Amino acid sequence: MTDVSFDVVVVGAGRAGVAAAYKLADEGFEVALVERAKQPGMKNVTGGVLYGSILDDLVPEFPEEAPLERHVVEHNIKLLHGDAEVSIGYRDLELREEPNYTLMLGKFDRWFVDRAVDQGVTFLSETAVRDVTQEESRAVVHTDREDGDIACDVVIGADGVNTTVGRKTGIQRTMRNEDMALSVKKVIDVGRETIDQRFNLDSDEGAAYIYTGFPEGAPTIGYFIYTFDEYISVGAVGGLETLRWLGDEGYGETGTPLYSLLEDFMELDTVRPYVQGDAVEEYQGILVPEHSYDTLPDRQDRRVALVGDAAGLVLNKGYTFRGLDYGIKSGLVAAEAAVKCAEDGDWDAFGRRYDTSLEDSYVLQDMKQHRHLPKFLKNERMYDAYPGIATETLRGMYSAETDASGLTWRQAYRAFRRSDAGFLDLLKDGYRGLRSL
Amino acid sequence: MSVQDDLETVEWDVSEDAHITVDNEQCITCEDKPCLHLCPAECFDYQEDQEGGIYFAYEPCVECGACMVFCANDPDKGAVSWSKAEGGKGVEFDFG
Known part of the structure; x- marks a missing residue:
């Protein structure tokens, strides 16, 4: 018999899980946020920029209050080729108007959990989830604590890329x-x-x-x-x-x-x-x-929903990584689905409702629009022939030592002819690139 | 710098129980042994006297999950048994 119970158990105190717990507590739910680390952030790693407008509604004061690192006003893409580097830099003071920051999760996640606790979230640290089971009218989260089973109406699995919730419930397929x-x-x-x-x-x-x-x-x-x-x-x-x-x-x-x-x-x-x-x-x-929209794993089953990395919601756009904001958005969407279920009592519809709303959200719309991008980024010519053509063309323009001469377009043409890429490749890749970006 | 120097910067509260174990019998038939270069913490070491040539230490694991994907989930390999470290144990990052 399980004595401990909450309305919702959120597994994992990354930004997706904390956003979900925060919003639910704000709506008056009894929420447990279960985290295996001693302190928030200790197990969390990122290599991205927080595109922060996603937090505007939930914590409008975050740019002043949160421990942020630097306000990102410049992005650079650099193509390396032998001794050369061809780069595209973009710096824009208008980016100062957007709350996009670099973060250290050790500090940020601790702050975010503290804010969620202020909202009324029950934070359980040093607790690893071992299994999640679904019964007739409830779900149970089994932890490695003594007498550590927690009953609830629904579970939000925000436990990262190697999601225990997703694997133990069989929602997530085997990753290769x-x-x-x-x-x-x-x-x-x-x-x-x-x-x-x-x-x-x-x-x-x-x-x-x-x-x-x-x-x-x-x-x-x-x-x-x-x-x-x-x-x-x-x-x-x-x-x-x-x-x-x-x-x-x-x-x-x-x-x-x-x-x-x-x-x-x-x-x-x-x-x-x-x-x-x-x-x-x-x-x-x-x-x-590294999924594309078409290969995304499943993310829900009845009373269980997966959010953030646990649902594979990351997109490498080639020029930036999106994931931090996708995670937060998916957590918020899961919270909204739980609110809806509490209204009509149909908790069994939780997973389905979450899935439908996520499909309509900008996260999956974005991934859908870029559905061909992951395959495009696996094309070897992107890492060899094309940086080579760009380098040789620029070398022809700027180097006084090369034997290249004549008009720039002729140099570009010669560089292209010397590369391994054929005309058909160029046409195909150009088309695919335009279509996926 | 080698990865061993970099690992000096990482902290752990090591559990007495291994969260990852290796069934060395499965390593005997594994020809490419991708664990030796894909594990970012060099938890897998080639030692000739070990069965299948693999010595595994869970202590310096940074809990990335790569060995679950390239070994445990590969039906032709499957030497690794993978789970998350017990609550409060394992790697402890400061920065993230």
Whole structure:
């Protein structure tokens, strides 16, 4: 028999789970927020920018109150090719009007949980969920605490990419290499003034850098640099399937450790000036879901809904990663579905209602619009031939040493002819690119 | 810098119980042993005297879940048994 009961149990105190719990407490629900770490954020890792307008309604005062790092006013995409780097930079003071920030989850998630507790959420830390079962008229969350079963009307699984809730209920299908990217990241102490100088920023301004094209021709491998208040983070991301066969450092003479790629990346002449620092303060690893809209796993069953990374709601757009705001939005949508169920008492409709509302939300609309993008980003020409063409064209324009001469379009044409890409490829890729972006 | 130096920056409250175990018998037939290069914390080490050549230590695990995907979930491999660390134990990140 289970003695402890709540209206809703939220599993996992990341931003998706906390947003859901916060909103439900605000609506007067009895909510338990279950977290396996000692303190919020200790198990949480990100490599992204918070596109913060999603918090405007829930916590309008967050830009003043939350521990944020830097206000992102500049984005850079950098294509690496041999000794060269071709970059597109975008800096816009109008971005100052948008609440987009870099974050350290250790601080941010602790703040967010404190705010949720102020709203009336019951926070249970050091509690790992082992199973979730559904009975006739309730659900039960089984934890590793003594007498640790918690009964409730519905469960929100916000327990991240390796979701116990999703796996134990059988909602989530078995994940394979093709579904996941691995990311490793270092947080480096650089100091505020050095960051301002190195990245050409004013004190609270931040920049985000995304790199591809290294090693040449390796699909799905990318890198990022984010500026924090006094630290920077630099990380690598690569599809597990690519990492399994790329290179020859592995036991079976295929494969490369992602941290070796990150080391090599940080030693590149074009990268080293940005990332050199006194000391690595922390090293982290995390899986990143790599689904397209069409391959998203299931996310609900009757009284259980999965939100955030647990539902695979992450999109690598090639020029930025979306996930932090998708997680928060999905948590809010799940909370709204629970509110609706409380109104008419039809708790069995919870999962279905959540799913329907999420489908109409900007999260899945966005993923649907970009449904061809994940496949497009697996195209090897994006990491080899095209950065090569761009580099050779620019070299023809700016280098006095090359034998290239004549009009720019002729140089671009010659660079294209020398590359491995054919005309048909270019047409197809151009079409696919336009269609997916 | 090697990953071992980087791992020096990480803190753990190590549990007495392993949250991940390896059935070495399954490693005997595994030809490419992707664990040796895909685990970002080098929890898997090649040691000839071990069955299947794999020595596994759960203590330095950063709890990313990669070994669940590339080994436990692969019907041709399946040496890894995976679960989350017990409440309050395991890796403790400061920054995130």
